[in-house]
Amino acid sequence: MHASPAHRRRGRAARLAALQLLCVLAACAPLPQRAGIPTRWQPSPNFDERSIALVVIHYTADESAAVALRTLTSPSARVSAHYLVARDGEIVQLVDERARAWHAGESRWGAIVDVNSASIGIELDNDGHAPFPAAQIDALLRLLRDLRLRHGFPGANVVGHADVAPSRKVDPGPLFPWRTLARAGFGLWCDAPRAPAPPSFDALTGLQAIGYDVRDPAAATRAFRLHHRPDAPLDAPLERDRDLIACLVGRSLQDGAQDTAGMIGR
Numbered sequence: 001m002h003a004s005p006a007h008r009r010r011g012r013a014a015r016l017a018a019l020q021l022l023c024v025l026a027a028c029a030p031l032p033q034r035a036g037i038p039t040r041w042q043p044s045p046n047f048d049e050r051s052i053a054l055v056v057i058h059y060t061a062d063e064s065a066a067v068a069l070r071t072l073t074s075p076s077a078r079v080s081a082h083y084l085v086a087r088d089g090e091i092v093q094l095v096d097e098r099a100r101a102w103h104a105g106e107s108r109w110g111a112i113v114d115v116n117s118a119s120i121g122i123e124l125d126n127d128g129h130a131p132f133p134a135a136q137i138d139a140l141l142r143l144l145r146d147l148r149l150r151h152g153f154p155g156a157n158v159v160g161h162a163d164v165a166p167s168r169k170v171d172p173g174p175l176f177p178w179r180t181l182a183r184a185g186f187g188l189w190c191d192a193p194r195a196p197a198p199p200s201f202d203a204l205t206g207l208q209a210i211g212y213d214v215r216d217p218a219a220a221t222r223a224f225r226l227h228h229r230p231d232a233p234l235d236a237p238l239e240r241d242r243d244l245i246a247c248l249v250g251r252s253l254q255d256g257a258q259d260t261a262g263m264i265g266r
Helices: 005-025 065-072 134-151 178-183 203-210 217-228 238-264
Strands: 054-059 083-085 091-093 119-124 158-160
Touching: 054 134, 065 083, 083 134, 091 134, 119 134, 134 178, 158 217, 203 217, 203 238, 217 238
Parallel strands: 054 119, 054 158, 083 119
Antiparallel strands: 083 091
16 A cells, blocks of 8 residues: 555654654764765864854944844845844854854954954944943853853953954944953953053053054054053053053963963863
C-alpha cells in the first residue's frame, strides 16, 4: 500500500522535527559554511575563528530602540552592530559574533587598522543628549562580562566609537559613564590625585601609546577629552593633561600585564 502525498509530507515533517530536537539536545555546533556546488568535505584542523581584541561602544542617535532596529536591519542602510542594548536593559543580538559587523567604519586603535574585523560592536539606545539609564548600563556590564569571559580581550580594550574614529565620531558622548565601567574592569580611567608625569613625557606620544590615532592631533585630543575629561574644554592644550595621560598609559600597561599573566596561569 502506497502512502498518500499528505502522509509522506507529514512523515518528512516529523523526521525534520525529530532531527531538530536531537540537535538541540546534543547542543549541535553550527554547520560549516560550505560551497554551493558539489564538493568533497575534507576538514583541516589548521584554522581559527575571528579573533576579538576590542569592544566598541556606540549610541544610536535615534529616538527609540525600535527606530534603531529598523536602521540596523535595513539592507539599504548597510550598517549593523553585534548587539543593541535598549534603555530598559533588553539586549538584542543582531550579528553572529564570529561575523564582521559594519559598525566602526574607517577607524583604528593602536595596531588595529581594521576595527570591524577585530571587534564586537555594541549600540546603546540613546539620542546623544540624554543620560544613560541604570538598567541599560547594568545590562551593558552583564554583556561585557560575558564577552570578556568568552573572548579574553583586555579590559582596557573597551572603547568608544569616538576613540577609534576621532575625526568623524563623538559617540557614546560626554554623558556616557566611563568611570562606572572602569570600576567594573572595563576601559581605562584615572581619578585624581595623580602622580606627576615624568619631565620628558610627551602627551601626544602618550595618547598614541594608549591606542589613539594621532595623525590628526586636534581630533585625537577631542576624542580623549570626550572620554576622560568631558567637563574640560575640548580645545584646551593637550599638555594640561600630561599627568592624566601618563597615568592612563601606566594603567594600560598594567592591564596588559595582568591579562598576560592570567593567560599563562590557565
